[in-house]
Amino acid sequence: MTEEQQPRIKIDACFSPHLYPVYADGESIVVIIDILRATSAICTAFEHGAEKIIPVATVDEAREWKKKGFLAGAERDAIQVEGFDFGNSPFSYMGDVVKGKTIAITTTNGTQAIDAAKDAYKVVIGSFLNIDALCEWLIHEQRNILLLCSGWKNKFNLEDAIFAGAVTEALTSNNDHFKLGDACLALKYLYQMAKQDPYKFMSQASHKxxxxxxxxxxxxxxxxxxxxxxxxxxxxxxALVKMQAEEVLAKSVS
Amino acid sequence: MTEEQQPRIKIDACFSPHLYPVYADGESIVVIIDILRATSAICTAFEHGAEKIIPVATVDEAREWKKKGFLAGAERDAIQVEGFDFGNSPFSYMGDVVKGKTIAITTTNGTQAIDAAKDAYKVVIGSFLNIDALCEWLIHEQRNILLLCSGWKNKFNLEDAIFAGAVTEALTSNNDHFKLGDACLALKYLYQMAKQDPYKFMSQASHKxxxxxxxxxxxxxxxxxxxxxxxxxxxxxxALVKMQAEEVLAKSVS
Incomplete structure (x- = not known):
């Protein structure tokens, strides 16, 4: 097959878990995005050796896991729920406390997005913390991609949109096999405005x-x-488990 | 009340009729946006003297109005439905054919957005064709504003987003009483990229x-x-009826 004949891979973005059914096609890889802070915390926990993370939609479910003897994190409205081991600050998911552990977690937005997309072809977790590995793996997979922004209580939020724009730019900067949905087109421009100083750009956000x-x-x-x-x-x-980009990419070369 | 003490007016944007319930607060003015082409056609019809436009969600409802002797427009997937007087091309809503008439209309996206928001405090129709009058009136009203993009089958689309960005820029360029939601912040940047040549910018859109x-x-x-x-x-x-910006604004001065 020549380069010209290759089917173009679609990338689209969805700004709210509530809207996911409109975008779901059963065939795309779904990237869950909740930059502040669930998906950043999840990436951190695995980097620090966590074995497994069980995302659950409700605080009650997380409490059930805790009763069974597991570690459990619960955050609502950016605050740790009383009686849990963690909220969603990445700094709490570091070091020996998470190493080798299985952790149940529920958050205001991120775990709702995971729950919405759970029947997708593949569901992976994205954050700035793992962006390069994620994008290399997405290019390797050659599948349509949906960037699912968790937003804030089902509304659009700036930080998830900026990250989705960063992924779009990374995927499209060196190849033209990707066909962008309108949302990704818009996000790519947004990221171009934000990338010089994402922190400063973010300081305009509604929940600053x-x-x-x-x-x-x-x-x-x-x-x-x-x-x-x-x-x-x-x-x-x-349950979320860790995939090491190097292992997958190495296999495809060998 | 000094200028500093004035409550700031919120502007937010919603990218899909399906997501409207998440944004609905019963108090905001909702601006319905379906640039290609429903809200542009509706503004055109009133400019050409239409008396009243009855937006309906289904083709069957539009057919009922036609049976009762009214003019009726129906569009699905950008094509005029057989047996109707109009599709959604603005050029068909011009001249004597619409003058003084009541017209029932159903479209793929725009009339779905109107239907979703029908219980809002006020619902108005926005398009580039009436943008200045619309923005002057919105400033005059001093109410929270929700820009409801009709999108394409409940997905984000570029042209509605660009228009929402244009409205955001117009409202905020000469005063800082507006507090922007994250979506409007992003759209304002998008419009800055698009405004020099919206047609060219639009040519990247997914449905080009x-x-x-x-x-x-x-x-x-x-x-x-x-x-x-x-x-x-x-x-x-x-039913949609026409409000002439000048009359409202003149009243507020007198």
Missing amino acids: ERLARLNLKKDIKYCLTPNLTRVIPILKDG | ERLARLNLKKDIKYCLTPNLTRVIPILKDG
Whole structure:
């Protein structure tokens, strides 16, 4: 097959878990995005050796896992729910406390997005922390891609959109096999405006006051840091496990 | 009340009728946007003297109105449905054929958005054709604003997003009383990229092939033309009627 004949791979973006059914086609890889902070925390936990993460939609479900003896994280409205081991700050998912562990987790937005997309062909977790590994793997897969932004309570949010734009730019900068949906076209331009200083750009966001009030500056700066890990969390039988980009990419070469 | 104490007016944007319930607050003015072509056609019809436009969600409902002796327009997938007087091309809603008439209309996206938002505080129709009048009136109203993009079958589309960005820029360029939601922040940047040549920018859009196939170049250029009318269609008791910006604005001065 010549280069010209190759089918073009579609990339689209969806700005709300509530809208996912409109975009779902059963064939695309779905990238879950919740930059502040669920998907950044999940990538961090795997980088620090977590064995498995069980995303659940409700606080009650997370509590059930905790009763069974597992570690459990629960966040609502950016605050850790009482009685849990973690909220969704990436800094709490570091070190020996997570190493080798299975952790149940529920968050305001990110785990809702995972739940919405759970029947997709493949579901992976994206964040600035693993962006290069993620994009290399997406190019390797040669499948249509849906970037599912978790947003804030089903509304569009800026940080997830900027990240989806960053992925779009990374995927399309060196090849033209990708056919962009309108949302990705728009996001690519947005990222071009944001990329010089994402933190400053983000400071315009609607919930900046809320985040400032919660003293999350350190978290935000961390969550906007690219490539701290090569791990790509992937959903298997209802739980996230780690896929190491190198292993997959190496197999395809050998 | 000093200027500093004035409450800031919120502007947000919603990219899909399906997502409207997430944004609905019962208090905002909702601007319905379907640039290609429903809201452009509706503004055109009123500029040409139409008396009333009854937006209906289904082709069957439109057919019922036609049976009762009314003019009726029906479009699905950008094509006029057989047996109707109009599709959604603005050029068909011009001249004596619409003057003084009541017209029932159903379209793939625009009338679905009107239907979704019908219980909002006020529902008005926006297009490039009436953008200045619309923005002057919105500033005059001093109410929260939701820009409801009709999209394409509940997915994000570029032309509605660009228009929502144009409205955001117009409203915020000379005053800082508006507090932008994240979607409007992103759209304002998008419009800055698009405004020099919206037609060229639009030519990247996902459905450019479909539109080119249907020979809609003339329609698109018309629909991107600013300020051909001062009419603002507004929903009253289930029907759109015309509000003349000058009359409302003059009243507020006198």
